[in-house]
Amino acid sequence: MNSYNEFLSIMTKPAKPNDLTFETSLGKLESIVKKLESGELTLEDSVKAFEEGVELAQFCSKKLEEAEKKVEILISKNGTLTKETFTA
Numbered sequence: 001m002n003s004y005n006e007f008l009s010i011m012t013k014p015a016k017p018n019d020l021t022f023e024t025s026l027g028k029l030e031s032i033v034k035k036l037e038s039g040e041l042t043l044e045d046s047v048k049a050f051e052e053g054v055e056l057a058q059f060c061s062k063k064l065e066e067a068e069k070k071v072e073i074l075i076s077k078n079g080t081l082t083k084e085t086f087t088a
Contacts (some may be wrong), residue, residue, distance in 0.1 A: 022063045040056040
């Protein structure tokens with residue numbers, strides 16, 4: 001984000017985390033954190049940004065947990081790699 005106005009335009013149309021990839025969500029979360037830390041946002045915009053950030057953080061956490069479980073399933077079969085279907 002290069003400008004405050006670009007950031008605000010994104011904040012008025014927040015994407016649902018489920019529509020985004022993990023990497024895109026993490027990038028948006030990093031951008032939100034930078035703007036919140038900058039102190040440039042009004043209180044109202046800060047609250048909106050915080051709310052979106054919480055949603056993105058929860059989404060990213062869920063995706064990481066799913067990936068970790070998949071890895072655990074692969075390596076937990078007596079030390080041999082076995083592929084099993086993981087359902088979230």
